[in-house]
Amino acid sequence: MNLFENETHQNYLRYHIYPKQGLLNDPNGLCYFNGEYHVFYQLNEEKTDHSVKAWGHATSKDLVHFERQEVALRPGKNDYDSGGIFSGSAVVHHNQLYLFYTGVIIENGEELEAYQCLATSKDGRNFKKHGPLFENPKDYHIFHVRDPKVWLGKDQKWHMVIGAQLEKIAQGDIIHYQSDDLLNWEFTGSIFEDNHENLGFMYECPDLIPFDDQDVLVFSPQGITNERYRFQNNYHSGYFVGQFNYNSSKFEVHSDFEELDYGFEYYAPQSFSHDGNIIQYGWMGMMPTEKEQQIPSIQDNWVHNLTLPRKLTLKGQHLYQTPLKVLDAQFEKQETFSKTQTVTSKAMKLAFEPSSEFELNVFNHLNISYESGILTLTRDGWTEATKNEVRRLKVSDIDNVDIYLDYSTVEIFINKGEYTMSGHYFGQQSDIITVTKGDFEVACCYYTNS
Secondary structure (H helix, E strand, O other): OHHHOOOOOOOOOOOOOOOOOEEEEEEEEEEEEOOEEEEEEEEEOOOOOOOOOEEEEEEEOOOOOEEEOOOOEOOOOOOOOOOEEEEEEEEEEOOEEEEEEEEEEEEOOEEEEEEEEEEEEOOOOOOEEEEEOOOOOOOEEEEEEEEEEEEEOOOOOEEEEEEEEEOOOOEEEEEEEEEOOOOOEEEEEEOOOOOOOOOOOEEEEEEEEEOOOOEEEEEEEEOOOOOOOOOOOOOOOEEEEEEEEOOOOEEEEOOOOEEOOOOOOOEEEEEEEEOOEEEEEEEEOOOOHHHHOOOHHHHHOEEOEEOOOEEEEEEOOEEEEEEOHHHHOOEEEEEEEOOEEEOOOOEEEEEEOOOOOEEEEEOOOEEEEEEOOEEEEEEOOOOHHHOOEEEEEEOOOOOOEEEEEEOOEEEEEEOOOOEEEEEEOOOOOOOEEEEEEOOOOEEEEEEOOO
8 A cells, every 4th residue: 555655663554544643533525536536534634632623635546555645625714614624525526526524613622613515626636615505504503513425316416414413402313405506405404203213412424325225324323321232332333224205305214223333443434336336434433532542653643544445235224344355355365273373464364264152362452252142352452441341242143254453453344244343452562363262264364565
């Protein structure tokens, strides 16, 4: 990856997008334009905190080899985005790239206003701001209306969903607009029916994904009560399966809310479509501020990364997530082992098919075990308060496991993407991987960057 060719610190990543310096968070503006994939992302250019946000920018011909570009959008000296360029999306129309984002006004730490804004580009490198598109609707918090996601509907109109908070009762919502030309937008109201399940005080980063005969509504609710086997993190990301009615502008929910990832760090995912594939990135980084500010990579003035690009497939009412095949081609099989293996690189993939219960220890910092229908991921956290952090997943059978390790990042895919678990890990003193329970062979494949 050109993105990483001159970076050699032990925590630097080899095949995940991360910032050269500063803090990265939500993926934004995912698209294919002018023969390139464009991955924008929330970026604090100077500091490893959330004080000011711009849109970072990386491009690729194949979603494997990336180049960092100049920052696409920065806060301006104006009355709509001087406090930051928050999350949004992109569409391509008439050979032009349209970027939709939330501009915010913040003064002396006080969050004052948010606006849904437009920027355009004819070349994917230079961007022109056009300012706010409309006033925020009444009944919603003036600042907590953000993260516009735009798509072309089956009715050939443009549609936009935005995360929101009802002002009087501090309840999350998703609101909807429609347009014929991407410039003039009509507000239609909440996307939900009146009796929809309340999932917290704020819904962020909505994404409506059309499949052949069903639609999936992805969003990141804040305020869900933690459970032992679900909602184990600070905030969460998940989805409803249902149907978007283009006549009523309502989403008819047909399923329970299901999490997208059961690991430690996964938030604010966004998808785009190209060549018949629906591809999604997520942010690996949502966590409490005190814990975040102790992440070891901050010593090198950077923090957080995006997930691998994941292909989405809907089977019944369940989303499957799998790494792109083009990425797997970058891993070269070196050896197999059944007990212990000393590795020569920590940018690698492990793959195995357990016949029953198992346990695998990775570098003395990650432990993955399966017993009595519970998959448990344990990591040695980087603070005294987070030693032996645990995430658990109920899964009746496990036929195969693929583990992608990238120095300080891990992504685990269970049963060919039926479930995933993602997170950071640091402080790898050991180069040893050990099967401590079970009788199976592990294929060890190193990332080659070819």
